[in-house]
Amino acid sequence: MTSALLPTPADQLAVAADLLALLADTTTEPRPDPQLEALTLAVAADLPVLLWGEPGIGKTAALTQLAEELELPLTTVIASVHEPSDFAGLPVVGDDPATQGVPMAPPDWAVRLVRAGRGLLFLDELSTAPPAVQAALLRLVLERRVGALELPPGVRIVAAANPRSSAADGWELSAPLANRFVHLRWAHDHEVVVRGLGGTWPRATLPRLDPERLAEAVDLARRAVTGLLAVRPALVHRLPGNDTQRGGAWPSPRSWEATVRLIAFATAAGSSRDVLSLLVRGTVGDGPGLELLAALDRMDLPDPEDLLADPAGAELPGRGDLRQAALDGVVAAVRARPDRARWDAAWALLVRALETGAPDLVVVPATTLASLRREDWDVPPAIERLAGVVNLSQRADRAVAGRR
Template sequence: MRSSIPSVTPATPHHTELDVAADLLTLLRDTATEPRPDIQLEALTLAVAADLPVLLWGEPGIGKTAALNQLAAALDLPLTTVIASVHEPSDFAGLPVVGDDPAVQGVPMAPPDWAVRLVRAGRGLLFLDELSTAPPAVQAALLRVVLERRIGALRLPAGVRIVAAANPRSSAADGWELSAPLANRFVHLQWTYQHETVVRGLGGTWPRAALPRLAPQRLPEAVAYARRAVCGLLTGRPALVHQMPNNEARRGGPWPSPRSWQMALCLTAFATAAGSSREVLSMLVRGTVGDGPGLELLASLDRMDLPDPETLLAAPATAELPERGDLRQVVLDAVVAAVRERPDRARWDAAWTLLVRALETGAPDLVVVPATTLAALRQPDWDVPAAIERLTGVVSLSRRADRVAAAAGSGR
C-alpha cells in the first residue's frame, strides 16, 4: 500500500475586510504637494511668518481645516486644534487651584493640557476652530489668548503661531457675531475654493505651503517703505486712524484702529521684503483695516512708487511711464503742475516731449487734459515746439467729441 502524504499549503497572511479597507484608505490619503502660485496660501503664510493671528472666513466644507493641516505639515509645526465652541471660558482663562497658603501665595490659574503641551514643545500651530460659534463669554476669554498669548498662568512661547477659522453667521451652527475687540486682533482672510486647485488636489496633488523668502538686504528698506506709506496716509486722513463700524456684523470683521494699522504696517513690510504680488498685499491690508481704508493704503503705495516729475523733465525722451492708465494720468498731471510751479522755456519744451512719449506708449486720451493745460502756460516769447504738432490731432479730436456729446445731451 502506498501511504498518502498530506499536502502542505503555504501559510498566507490573514486579511480581514477591515484590513483591506484600511489599505484602500491609505492609498486614498497618499497625496503629494507641488509648488504652485496660490495667493490665499501666500497671504496666510506671510501673516504666519509675521506672527500675527489669522482668522480664515469661509463656508463649511471649503477646505479651511485641510489648509491648516497642510500648512502645519509643510512648516513642520505640531498642530493643536481647539474647538472654541465646545469649551468654557475657564478653559482659556485657567481654572483656580488653591495651594497650601492662598493668602500668601495667591490662587494660580491652571492652564489646560493642550497649552502645557505647546509650552513644552516650544513651537507649534494653535488652531482655534469654529470661532463664530463660540458664545460671547468664550470670546471674551480668548482676548488674552490672541493678544497676549497667555492661557491661565502660562505664556505661549514665541515659536507658537495662532490661526483661527470661522463660518459666516448665516451658515454657522448657532452662530454668533464676533465681538469687536476680538475681531480687531485678527488678520481676516476670506477663504474660497479655486476650481483648478480642487480638481488637481482631488487628483492627488495639492499646492505646497511655504514660508516666504525674505531678502535680508531689503529688510531696512521694507520697514522704511511701510512706515512711510502708513504714516503718510494717516497724516492726510486722520479720520482713518480709528473707525469702529456702527453695524454689529461689520464690527465682527476688519476695521481700522491703531492696533490694526500696526498690523497693516507689519504686513506691508513683510510683503515688500518677500517681493509678494499686489494681490497678496491687497488681501492682507484689507483683511486688517477693512476694504475702504485698505484700498486707500494701496493707492498711497501706488503714489509712492510714481517717478519724480523733476526726474522725468530732466530726461523726457527716455522717461519710463507707468503702464496703468490711472497712474500714468497722475504722473502727467504732476509734470504739468511742476512746470506751472516753476515755468521756463526749457521745462515747457521738456513737458511737451514727455507728452509725445506718453502718446506713443499709451492711450491717446490720457494726454488731452495735460496738453490743454500745458498749452495755456505758454509765454508770448516762447516758440511753439514741433512736438505740439503731433498732439494737435488728439486734442482737437477730443474737443470735437466733447462738443458732440454736449449737443446730444442738450437735445434729449
Template sequence: MTAFPLLHDPATTAASPLDTAGDLLSLLRATDTEPRPDLQLEALMLAVAADLPVLLWGEPGIGKTAALTQLAETLDLPLTTVIASVHEPSDFSGLPIVGDDPARNGVPMAPPDWAVRLVEAGHGLLFLDELSTAPPAVQAALLRLVLERRVGSVQLPPGVRIVAAANPQSSAADGWELSPPLANRFVHLPWVHDHDVVIRGLGGTWPRATLPRLDPERLVSAVDFARRAVCGLLEVRPTLVHRLPSGEVRRGGAWPSPRTWEMTLRLIAFATAAGSSRDVLSLLVRGTVGDGPGLELLASMDRMDLPDPEALLADPTAIPLPERGDRRQACLDGVVQAVRNKPDKARWEAAWAVLAHAVETGPPDVVVVPATTLAALRRDGWEIPVTIDKLAGAVALSRGADRAAARTAAGAR
C-alpha cells in the same frame, strides 16, 4: 507623496472586511503636492511668517481645516486644534487652583492641557476653529490669548503661531458676530475654493504651501518703505487712524486702528522683503484695515514708486515713464499738478515735453486729460510750444474715438 502602508500583508494573513476597507482608505489618503500659484495660500503663509494671528473666513466644507493641516506639516509644527464654541471662558483665562496659603501666595490660574503641551513643545500651530460660533463670553476670554499669547498663568512661547477659522453668520451653526475687540486682533482672509485646484487635488495632487523667502539684502529698505507708506497715508488722512465701523457686521471684520496699522506695516515689510505680488499684498492689507483704507494705502504706495515730477520737469526724457496705464496717468497728473503749484513758463513748456514723450512711448489716451488741464494753466504772453504739435493728433484721435463710442452706445440704447 504621503505614504500610507497597508494594514496587512495579503500574502501572509487572511484579510477581514475591515482590513480590506482600511487598505482602501490608505490608498485614498495617499496624495502628493506640487508648486502652484495660490494667492490666498501665499497670503496665509506670509501672515504666519510675520507672526500675526490670521482668521480664515469661508463657507463650511471649503477646505480651511485641510489648509491648516498642510500648513502645519510644511512648517513642521505640531497642530493643536481648539473648538472655541465647546469651551468655557475659564478654559482660556485659566482655572483657579487654591494652594496652601492663598492669602499669602494668591490663587494661580491653571492653564488647560493643550496650552501646557504647547509650552512644553516650545512651538506649534494653534488652530482656533469655529470662532464665529463662540459666545460673547468666550470671545472676551480669547482676547488675551490672541494678542498677548497668555493662557491662564502661562505665556505661550514665541514659536507658537495662531490661526483661526470662521463661517459667515449666515452659514454658521448658532453663529455670533465677532466682537470688535477680537476682530481687530486678526488679519482677515477670505477663503474660497478654486475650481482647478479642487479638481487637481481630488486627482491626488494639491498645491504645496511654502514659506516666503525673505531677501536679507532688502530687510532694511523693506522696513523703511513700509514705514513711509503707512505714515505717509495717515499724515494726509488722519481720520483713517481709528475708524470703528457703525454696523455690527462690519465691526466683526477688518477695520483701521493703531493696532491694525501696526500689523499692516509689518505685512508690507514682509511682502516687500519677499517680493510678493500686489494681489497678495492687497489681500493682506484689505484684510487688516478694511477695503476702503486698504485700497487708499495701495494707491498711495503706487504713487510712492512714481518718478519725481520735478525730476521729469528738469529733464523730460531722461526718466522712463511707468508702463502700466493707471500709473502712467497718475505720473502725468503729478507733473501737471507740479506746474499748477509753481507756475512758470519754462516749467509749463517742460510739462508739454513730458506729455509729448508719453505719446511717443505709450498709448495716447492717457495724455488727453493732463493735456487739457495743462492747456488751461497757460498765462498771457506764454507762446504755444512746438512740442504741442506732437499731441494734437493723438488728442484729436482719442476724443474722436470717445465720441464714436458714445454715438454707438446711444444707438444701441
C-alpha cells in the same frame, strides 16, 4: 473548504486601509495663490489670522498643509465646544491659598504647545463660540497666555470662522476680539479644487525675505502709515457703527501697528499688490485700506522733475492708473513753474507715454498742457505725433486766443 478561502472582515479592512492610503497620497506644487501667500506672510509676521469662509471650502485643509510645509505641529481647538475656563484656566487650590494664591491650571493642549516650544494653534469655529468664550480668548490672542502658561514665541495662531448667515447658532465677533486679527476672506478656486482632487494641491511656502531690503521695508511701511494718518486723523481709531462691521477689520492704533508690520514683510518679500491689498484691507478695513494703498502708489511715483529732466529716457509706471498719475504730476509741475523748455519736455514725455502705453491716458494731461501755452511759444513738433489722439494744435490756439 470554499468558505475557508473567503476573505475575513479583518482582511477586507486591511484592503480598505490600503485604498484609503492611496486616496490620501497627494502631492503639492508651486502655484501662485494670493490668499495662501497672504496667510503665510501673516503667519511669518507672527500676527493672529482669522480665515472667513463658507463651510467645506478647505480652510482646515489649508491650515493642515501649511503646518506640514512649515514643519510646525498642528494643534486644533474647536472654540465653540469649550468653556471660558478652558482658555482662562481652571483654579487649583494649593496648600495655602492666602499666601500662595490660587493658580489657574492650563488645558492639556496648551501644556503640549509649551513643551514643544513651537506649533500652529488652530482655533476653529470661532464665530459659533458664545460671547463668554470670546472674552476668554482675548488674553490668549493678545497676550498669548492660557491660564498660568505663556505660549512660546514659536507658536503661531490662526482661527477660522463661518459667516453668521452660514454658521449654526452663530454669533458676531466682539469688537475687541475682532480687532486683534488679520481678517482674510477664504474662497475656493475652481482650478485649484479640480487639480487638488486629482492629487496635486498648491504649496504653501514661507516668504523669502530679502536681507538687503529689511531697513528699506521698515522705512517704507512707517512712512506710508504715518503719512496717511497725518492727513487723515479720523482714521486713527474708527469703531464701526454696527455689530457686523465691528466683528471684522476696522482701524485702531493696534490694527495700524499690525499694518506697519505687514507692509514691511510684504515689501521685504517682494509680494504682489494683490497680496498686500488682502493683508491691508484685512487689518484696517476696506475703506482705510484702499486709502493706504493709494498712498503707497503715490510714494512709488517717479519725481516729475526727474521725468522732465530726461523725457527720452524716462521710465513711466506700467500700470495705467499710476501712469496717469505720473503724467498729471508732470503737468502740475510745469504749471507751478512754467517755461518754454519745461513745456517742450512735457510734450516729449507725452509722446513717450503714447509710444509705450495706452493712448487714451495722454488725452487729459495733453489737453491741460496745451492750455498752459504762452503766446510766444511755438507749437513743438512733438504735438503732431499726438494728432491722432486729440487735435492739440487747435486746442492750443483756442487757449491762447481765449486769453487775448
